[in-house]
Amino acid sequence: MTLTSKLQSLIAKTSLQVSMEQVQLLIQYVELLHKWNKAYNLTSVRDPQDMLIKHIMDSLMVGEVLQGKSFIDVGTGPGLPGIPLAILYPERNFVLLDSLGKRITFLRQVVFQLKLTNVQPVKSRVEEYQGETPFDGVLSRAFSSLNDMVNWCSHLITEEHGQFLALKGQYPTDELANLPENISLVSSHEIKVPELVGERHVLVLKKLLK
Secondary structure, X not given: XXXXXXXXXXXXXXXXXXXXXXXXXXXXXXXXXXXXXXXXOOOOOOOHHHHHHHHHHHHHHHHHHOOXXXXXXXXXXXXXXXXXXXXXXXXXXXXXXXXXXXXXXXXXXXXXXXXXXXXXXXXXXXXXXXXOOOEOEEEEOOOOOHHHHHHHHHHHEOOOOOEEEEEEOOOOXXXXXXXXXXXXXXXXXXXXXXXXXXXXXXXXEEXXXX
16 A cells, blocks of 8 residues: 555544645655654654554644644654644644754755745754744653653743643553642543554643733
């Protein structure tokens, strides 16, 4: 099965609306990731067909939870979930933050080749990064704990509207119990990724107004 037909069959199992042009961009991204992965070791997933499930669909399914226009993907790695979401939502803006130069080099190439006008790769440690304006949402599937995420990324969002969107596997009961007092759980979404083995959750957190 070609990558295109495989991706189309996966999308058909969801309620996502994805145009043929967007499908082609997602395939181009997977092809670039596969090509660069050999030299740069960007992901442990080697097979492009697996990338469609574990990277593309896993990222796209987060889209249903997004609220707002501007997002920062912290510890983005090779651009996950930021690049697939930016392709799906061209009207939204995404800053992709990573401290590793080779990942940012790869992401700049992706942005150039796919002509993505709503993506800005930035090389920086999260605690040192200051955005020009606060973001509507902080996305991440990189943080080991929710505590780390809210502590290190707190300066990136507004208190009124900003949200932390944490991508997790199993529901992190223990981590939620240990959140700082000024952080509350807004909602939790179990996302169903076609053909993916294992649980996936997106947790939406926000700061409590003082």
